[in-house]
Amino acid sequence: xxxxxxxxxxxxxxxxxxxxxxxxxxxxxxxxxxxxxxxxxxxxxxxxxxxxxxxxxxxxxxxxxxxxxxxxxxxxxxxxxxxxxxxxxxxxxxxxxxxxxxxxxxxxxxxxxxxxxxxxxxxxxxxxxxxxxxxxxxxxxxxxxxxxxxxxxxxxxxxxxxxxxxxxxxxxxxxxxxxxxxxxxxxxxxxxxxxxxxxxxxxxxxxxxxxxxxxxxxxxxxxxxxxxxxxxxxxxxxxxxxxxxxxxxxxxxxxxxxxxxxxxxxxxxxxxxxxxxxxxxxxxxxxxxxxxxxxxxxxxxxxxxxxxxxxxxxxxxxxxxxxxxxxxxxxxxxxxxxxxxxxxxxxxxxxxxxxxxxxxxxxxxxxxxxxxxxxxxxx
Amino acid sequence: xxxxxxxxxxxxxxxxxxxxxxxxxxxxxxxxxxxxxxxxxxxxxxxxxxxxxxxxxxxxxxxxxxxxxxxxxxxxxxxxxxxxxxxxxxxxxxxxxxxxxxxxxxxxxxxxxxxxxxxxxxxxxxxxxxxxxxxxxxxxxxxxxxxxxxxxxxxxxxxxxxxxxxxxxxxxxxxxxxxxxxxxxxxxxxxxxxxxxxxxxxxxxxxxxxxxxxxxxxxxxxxxxxxxxxxxxxxxxxxxxxxxxxxxxxxxxxxxxxxxxxxxxxxxxxxxxxxxxxxxxxxxxxxxxxxxxxxxxxxxxxxxxxxxxxxxxxxxxxxxxxxxxxxxxxxxxxxxxxxxxxxxxxxxxxxxxxxxxxxxxxxxxxxxxxxxxxxxxxx
Numbered sequence: 055x056x057x058x059x060x061x062x063x064x065x066x067x068x069x070x071x072x073x074x075x076x077x078x079x080x081x082x083x084x085x086x087x088x089x090x091x092x093x094x095x096x097x098x099x100x101x102x103x104x105x106x107x108x109x110x111x112x113x114x115x116x117x118x119x120x121x122x123x124x125x126x127x128x129x130x131x132x133x134x135x136x137x138x139x140x141x142x143x144x145x146x147x148x149x150x151x152x153x154x155x156x157x158x159x160x161x162x163x164x165x166x167x168x169x170x171x172x173x174x175x176x177x178x179x180x181x182x183x184x185x186x187x188x189x190x191x192x193x194x195x196x197x198x199x200x201x202x203x204x205x206x207x208x209x210x211x212x213x214x215x216x217x218x219x220x221x222x223x224x225x226x227x228x229x230x231x232x233x234x235x236x237x238x239x240x241x242x243x244x245x246x247x248x249x250x251x252x253x254x255x256x257x258x259x260x261x262x263x264x265x266x267x268x269x270x271x272x273x274x275x276x277x278x279x280x281x282x283x284x285x286x287x288x289x290x291x292x293x294x295x296x297x298x299x300x301x302x303x304x305x306x307x308x309x310x311x312x313x314x315x316x317x318x319x320x321x322x323x324x325x326x327x328x329x330x331x332x333x334x335x336x337x338x339x340x341x342x343x344x345x346x347x348x349x350x351x352x353x354x355x356x357x358x359x360x361x362x363x364x365x366x367x368x369x370x371x372x373x374x375x376x377x378x379x380x381x382x383x384x385x386x387x388x389x390x391x392x393x394x395x396x397x398x399x400x401x402x403x404x405x406x407x408x409x410x411x412x413x414x415x416x417x418x419x420x421x422x423x424x425x426x427x428x429x430x431x432x433x
Numbered sequence: 434x435x436x437x438x439x440x441x442x443x444x445x446x447x448x449x450x451x452x453x454x455x456x457x458x459x460x461x462x463x464x465x466x467x468x469x470x471x472x473x474x475x476x477x478x479x480x481x482x483x484x485x486x487x488x489x490x491x492x493x494x495x496x497x498x499x500x501x502x503x504x505x506x507x508x509x510x511x512x513x514x515x516x517x518x519x520x521x522x523x524x525x526x527x528x529x530x531x532x533x534x535x536x537x538x539x540x541x542x543x544x545x546x547x548x549x550x551x552x553x554x555x556x557x558x559x560x561x562x563x564x565x566x567x568x569x570x571x572x573x574x575x576x577x578x579x580x581x582x583x584x585x586x587x588x589x590x591x592x593x594x595x596x597x598x599x600x601x602x603x604x605x606x607x608x609x610x611x612x613x614x615x616x617x618x619x620x621x622x623x624x625x626x627x628x629x630x631x632x633x634x635x636x637x638x639x640x641x642x643x644x645x646x647x648x649x650x651x652x653x654x655x656x657x658x659x660x661x662x663x664x665x666x667x668x669x670x671x672x673x674x675x676x677x678x679x680x681x682x683x684x685x686x687x688x689x690x691x692x693x694x695x696x697x698x699x700x701x702x703x704x705x706x707x708x709x710x711x712x713x714x715x716x717x718x719x720x721x722x723x724x725x726x727x728x729x730x731x732x733x734x735x736x737x738x739x740x741x742x743x744x745x746x747x748x749x750x751x752x753x754x755x756x757x758x759x760x761x762x763x764x765x766x767x768x769x770x771x772x773x774x775x776x777x778x779x780x781x782x783x784x785x786x787x788x789x790x791x792x793x794x795x796x797x798x799x800x801x802x803x804x805x806x807x808x809x810x811x812x
Contacts, residue, residue, distance in 0.1 A: 244638070244688075257762060258699045259621060259701045259761040259763065260762070261662070261676075261677050263785075266678065268654065268680075268681050268696075269654055269658040269677070270658075271654060272653075273651075273655070273658075275647065275650060276651040276655060278648055278651070279645070279648040279649075279651050279652075294641070296637060296638060296640035296641070297640075298637055298645055298647075298648070298690055299645065299647040299684070300637055300684050300687050300688070300689060301683065301684035301687060301691070302683045302684060302691075302694065303683075304681045305678070305679050305680035305681060305697070307680075308680065309623075309679070311677055311679065312680070312681075318684070320637045320687055322637065382638040382639050383636060384638065
C-alpha cells in the first residue's frame with residue numbers, strides 16, 4: 055500500500071504487519087480470546103506468530119527464537135533439568151464461530167469459539183507462565199508452532215525437530231493439547247491400510263461370466279466386524295485399540311459386475327506395539343487378502359515411569375485431583391517420543407469438542423491448568 | 434454455407450446433406466461396411482438415416498416414413514398378417530476401430546470394426562430384404578431407429594411407440610440385435626436398488642463412541658454372495674437370473690468412523706416375474722435393511738407359444754439348425770412386449786463382442802441370418 059499514507063503502526067518498523075498486542079500479565083480469559091480472535095487457520099499463522107514473538111521479547115529472562123511461523127522462548131538459569139512446554143498456534147477453519155464470546159458467569163463461564171479448545175486456552179496458559187516465571191524450577195523451553203492441523207509433512211514441530219533439534223533438547227515435554235485438564239499419557243499409533251479385492255468384469259445380465267469383487271469384500275468386513283479390539287496396558291495406563299474400515303469403494307457402473315473394490319482400514323494400536331507388529335497383526339487377521347500399508351506412525355509410550363514425568367504427574371494431580379489416563383488420538387507427543395523425550399498431554403478443553411462448530415472451553419479448566427503447571431514449575 | 438457455391442450434390446434438393454449411396458441389391462459385406470463407416474454414434478445419426486431413407490425410396494413397393502432420425506418402410510400387399518423387423522442405426526462411440534476391415538477369407542472371413550456386431554450387419558440384412566421382397570408372405574414393416582445406445586428416454590423406438598403407434602402395429606416382431614445367428618426369446622427384467630446403511634460418526638481413535646456403517650454392509654454382501662440365483666422356465670426357455678452388488682461407497686475420511694454406506698444392487702429377473710414380485714424377492718432376502726428401488730423395467734416373455742413366433746422359429750431354425758435360447762440382457766423386445774406384440778431377437782454377431790474394441794462379425798453369420806429371414810418371409 056505504498057500509494058497511500060501508512061496507518062499509525064504500533065511498531066517503529068514500517069514494514070511490519072500491524073499486530074495485536076498481547077497482554078501476558080493480564081486476565082487469562084482476555085488472553086485466550088485475543089489469541090482466538092486473531093487469524094490463525096493453518097497456513098495463515100503469520101499475524102499470531104508475530105504477536106506471540108513480540109509479546110515474549112518484552113521479557114528479558116527469555117531468549118526468543120523464530121523459524122517460519124514457529125516461536126521458541128527459553129530460560130537459561132542453569133538448572134540441571136530442562137523441560138519443553140509446547141502448543142500449536144493454528145486452528146482448523148472457522149465455522150461461523152468467531153469472534154469468541156463468553157457464556158455464563160463464575161465457575162460456569164465458558165469461552166465459545168473456534169480454537170478455544172484446540173488449543174488457544176493452552177497457549178494462553180503457556181504465554182502467561184512464560185512471562186511470569188523468570189526462575190522456574192526446571193529451565194523451560196516454551197514452543198509455539200504452526201501447521202499442526204494439516205498434512206504431517208507441514209507440521210511446524212516436525213520442521214523444528216529436523217532443522218533445529220537443539221531448540222527442542224529436553225528431559226521431558228508437556229504438550230498443552232486439550233485433555234479437559236487431566237493428564238493423558240502417550241498416544242496410540244496409527245496405520246492406514248488398503249485391502250484391494252479383484253474380480254472379473256462382466257455385463258450384470260450375465261453375472262456368471264464374471265467374478266464380483268464387491269461381494270468378496272463381504273468377508274473382509276465380516277472379519278472386521280467380528281474382531282474384538284485389544285486393550286493393552288503400557289506403563290500403567292490401559293490403551294484401547296480400534297480397527298475399522300473407514301472407506302469403501304467399488305464398482306464402475308450399475309450394469310457391470312465390479313472387477314475391483316478397495317477397503318481402507320485404520321488401525322489405532324497401543325504404544326507398546328511397533329509399526330511392524332501392528333502390520334503383522336492386521337495381516338494375520340486378513341490372511342489371504344491383498345493388504346497394502348498406505349501410511350503409519352508409531353504411538354508414544356506414556357513415559358510415566360520416567361522421574362521427570364512422575365514429578366509432573368504428582369504436581370499436576372495434586373492440583374487437579376485426577377488420575378493419568380491414556381490418550382487415544384495420535385498427537386505430537388509421538389514426535390517427542392521419537393526424539394527420546396518422554397512427553398504427556400495436559401491442557402484445558404474437552405477434546406471431543408475440538409473442531410466442532412460448538413467448540414467451547416470452561417474458564418475453570420483454564421484456571422486449573424494454569425495453577426497446576428505453575429505449581430510444577432515453582433515447586 | 435450460403436456464402437460459397439454449393440458443391441455438386443447427389444440429390445436435386447440443394448439443402449440436403451450429401452450422403453453415401455447405399456447399394457441394397459449388391460454384396461452384403463459391402464453394405465455392412467458402408468453402414469459401419471458412416472458416422473452413427475448415438476445423437477449423430479442424421480447422415481446414416483438420410484442414406485437409409487434415400488436408398489429405400491428407390492423401391493416403389495415400399496411406403497417410406499420418417500420421424501427424426503428413425504426411418505420406417507412398409508409393404509402393403511394386403512396380407513392377413515403384418516410383422517415388424519427392427520434394428521437401430523446408432524452405435525456406441527468408436528474405439529479407434531473404424532473404418533472397417535476384413536480379416537480372413539471364405540467361411541473364416543470376419544468384418545472388424547465398431548458396429549459390425551451391434552448392429553450394422555443386422556441392419557444390412559434388413560435393408561437387403563426390404564429391397565428384394567416386394568411380395569413377402571407377411572406384410573413387413575421395416576424399422577430403423579436412433580438413440581438405442583443411450584438413456585432410455587431418448588430411444589427412437591420408444592418415441593415411435595408414443596408418437597406413431599400405428600407405424601408399429603403388427604402381429605409379431607423380430608429385433609435384429611446380435612444373437613450369433615441364433616434365436617433368442619424375450620429378455621430378463623432389470624431393477625436397480627440401493628441398500629442404505631447408517632451408523633454414527635466418531636473419531637477413528639475412539640471407534641467405540643460410534644457405529645460403523647461400512648462394517649454393517651458386510652452382512653448385506655454376505656447374503657448376496659451366498660444367494661443362489663434362480664433359473665426360471667418361461668414359455669419353454671430357461672432364464673438365468675443375476676443378483677449383484679454393482680457399486681459400493683461408504684466413509685468420509687480415513688480418520689472417521691463411517692456413518693453411511695450405500696450398496697447399489699442390480700437384479701436381472703425372469704420375464705415371468707413382475708417388477709413388484711422382483712422387489713418383494715429382494716426385500717425378503719435383505720429383510721431388516723433399508724432397501725430403496727431406484728429404477729426398474731419388466732422383462733419380456735419369449736412369446737414362442739404364439740403362432741407367428743412358432744412359424745418364425747421353425748423357418749429360421751430350419752436354416753440355422755439351432756434351438757431357441759433365452760436373452761439375458763434387457764433389449765427393446767420389451768418395448769414390443771409392452772405393446773402386446775410378441776417379439777424375439779435374431780441377428781448376426783456375437784453379443785459378447787458388442788461395445789468391445791475388437792468388435793467383429795463373421796461374414797457367414799450375416800449370410801445365414803439373411804437366408805433364414807428370407808426363407809421365413811418367402812415360405
